[in-house]
Amino acid sequence: MTDHKLSDPALLCTKAYINGKWTDAADGSTFNVDNPANGELIAEVAYCGEAETKAAIEAAEAARPAWAAKTPKERAKHLRDLFNLMMANQDDLGRILTLEQGKPLVEAKGEIAYGANYVEWFAEEAKRVYGEVMTQPSPDKRVVVIRQPVGVAALITPWNFPNAMLTRKIAPALAAGCTVVCKPASETPLSALAIAELCDRAGIPPGVVNIVCGNTRAIGGELTSNPSVKKLSFTGSTEVGKMLTEQCSGTLKRLSMELGGNAPFIIFDDADLDLAIKGVMASKFRNAGQTCVCTNRILVHEDVKDAFVEKLLAATNALKVGNGLDDGVDLGPLVSVKARKTVEEFVADAVEKGAKVHEGPSTPNGECYSRPLVLTEATREMRVFSEEIFGPVAPVFTFKTDEEAIAMANDTEFGLASYFYSKDVARCWRVAEALEYGMVGINEGIISNEMAPFGGVKESGQGREGSHHGLDDYLEIKSLTFGGI
Ligand code: SIN
Numbered sequence: 001m002t003d004h005k006l007s008d009p010a011l012l013c014t015k016a017y018i019n020g021k022w023t024d025a026a027d028g029s030t031f032n033v034d035n036p037a038n039g040e041l042i043a044e045v046a047y048c049g050e051a052e053t054k055a056a057i058e059a060a061e062a063a064r065p066a067w068a069a070k071t072p073k074e075r076a077k078h079l080r081d082l083f084n085l086m087m088a089n090q091d092d093l094g095r096i097l098t099l100e101q102g103k104p105l106v107e108a109k110g111e112i113a114y115g116a117n118y119v120e121w122f123a124e125e126a127k128r129v130y131g132e133v134m135t136q137p138s139p140d141k142r143v144v145v146i147r148q149p150v151g152v153a154a155l156i157t158p159w160n161f162p163n164a165m166l167t168r169k170i171a172p173a174l175a176a177g178c179t180v181v182c183k184p185a186s187e188t189p190l191s192a193l194a195i196a197e198l199c200d201r202a203g204i205p206p207g208v209v210n211i212v213c214g215n216t217r218a219i220g221g222e223l224t225s226n227p228s229v230k231k232l233s234f235t236g237s238t239e240v241g242k243m244l245t246e247q248c249s250g251t252l253k254r255l256s257m258e259l260g261g262n263a264p265f266i267i268f269d270d271a272d273l274d275l276a277i278k279g280v281m282a283s284k285f286r287n288a289g290q291t292c293v294c295t296n297r298i299l300v301h302e303d304v305k306d307a308f309v310e311k312l313l314a315a316t317n318a319l320k321v322g323n324g325l326d327d328g329v330d331l332g333p334l335v336s337v338k339a340r341k342t343v344e345e346f347v348a349d350a351v352e353k354g355a356k357v358h359e360g361p362s363t364p365n366g367e368c369y370s371r372p373l374v375l376t377e378a379t380r381e382m383r384v385f386s387e388e389i390f391g392p393v394a395p396v397f398t399f400k401t402d403e404e405a406i407a408m409a410n411d412t413e414f415g416l417a418s419y420f421y422s423k424d425v426a427r428c429w430r431v432a433e434a435l436e437y438g439m440v441g442i443n444e445g446i447i448s449n450e451m452a453p454f455g456g457v458k459e460s461g462q463g464r465e466g467s468h469h470g471l472d473d474y475l476e477i478k479s480l481t482f483g484g485i
Helices: 050-069 072-088 090-101 105-128 164-176 189-201 216-225 238-251 273-289 305-317 337-352 402-410 425-434
Strands: 016-018 021-023 030-034 041-046 142-149 152-156 179-183 209-211 229-235 254-258 263-267 295-301 356-359 373-376 393-399 417-421 439-442 475-482
Touching (some): 016 050, 041 189, 050 142, 050 152, 050 216, 072 090, 072 164, 072 189, 090 105, 090 189, 105 164, 152 216, 164 189, 164 229, 179 216, 189 209, 216 229, 216 238, 238 254, 263 273, 273 295, 273 305, 273 393, 273 417, 295 305, 295 402, 305 373, 305 393, 402 425, 417 425, 425 439
Parallel strands (some): 152 179, 179 209, 263 295, 295 393, 373 393
Antiparallel strands (some): 016 021, 016 209, 030 041, 356 373
16 A cells, blocks of 8 residues: 555544544445556555445535525635635645546645635625516515525546535535535545545534445435425536536536536637747646647647647647656556546547547556557547547647637537637637637637636536536525515
8 A cells, every 4th residue: 555645644534424424334335446657555445335324415415504504704714714724734735636547746735725715716706696676566566586406416436536626616605605525436435535534523513514435326326306495506426516517407407517628729810829828838748638628629820830740749848747746747546447438439539530649748557557658630520529538649720710710619519628829919809709619718828717707508408616606506596575565
């Protein structure tokens, strides 16, 4: 078993967190969490299923009235304490994240700060849940709108941001007055369980936050069918999002879905190419290409293609791939062997259909490493045009006119993130309005932060996280009509 080298070993938690207690699976079973950089065992975690999930939902339901009855300022204080604890333990939380997920330590610590920012933000927003006085429908009536917590929320989170995707959901839910049952990805449960430990230290009452890991199908089945759960928030693939949506239909739960993407990154002929390279490198290779807002397709004007590709190859060759705990590493391993093989299939398909491969830096030995590379001569027939790659592969397509670029960008069922580079203000407005995406980066490759609404259109999902809109997903609107006036 790995030597975790944590300053506070109590942050490495391996049991389920139910009703404020660390709980073994009922039958005592566990599952292994391995380091994708070297395959070493990091921890054995309680393998929960339906029974433990039911218990967690009951705890959340029991804790709900008292949590909702707290003043927003009281809830904000707990969130603020959680934020402070996350930042005080940033090094250990980052280390746990790198060990189980693979991303470089600098990036992992950056994710802890990113995740903590949501907690800080919603601690502040908790105090800004306002009602409305409507216009009166008749002289003897008055209508007022109040907003109330949805109830118990189920939160299902992915392995690519095991900290930030969880806090981006827990923080607005708690701020709104909801209680939660969380199911983190089985590849990366330790980051989530460390957050449970910090929730405990922040004095968040038992039952308000519950975390169960293990049998995805059994836990998901209970979360999506149990009538006490009023809302489901999921981040993951469109395929699983559709399945969960179907499963929730029996009890008509409120849904927030942050699903897959197929981000275009357009470089117009007037773009500042150095700025565009900075943006594309950040957006393509962040987390080794494993984010749903990662650039999936680079669309470059044919007049600047050669100059752009030359710079892209130089920047890609300068990347360092290695164990995320080693100094100076830009890209860690992918999360699993399966993930690496999927990326290889994308490349094989593109090569078979005529793409030219420009291999980037070599990788250390290890089954999960994927070599960064650029594909030129890419065409629409290739899978890299229509499917999410989720790896360090940068396909380059060309276009001649603005209309063609916009049509290519929108030619997908996805609509999460998009990016483009141009110095022409009028073109910036036109293109930004024409792109069918929930988020657009204009001369910018990093668009995620707690102040901006994060979310997609089309098959990339529904709902928004972050910003003041993030609270809406956890609030119901109730209208009060006063008569006899
Ligand atoms: C994701 O990949 O699901 C989230 C990426 C981000 O928050 O920037």
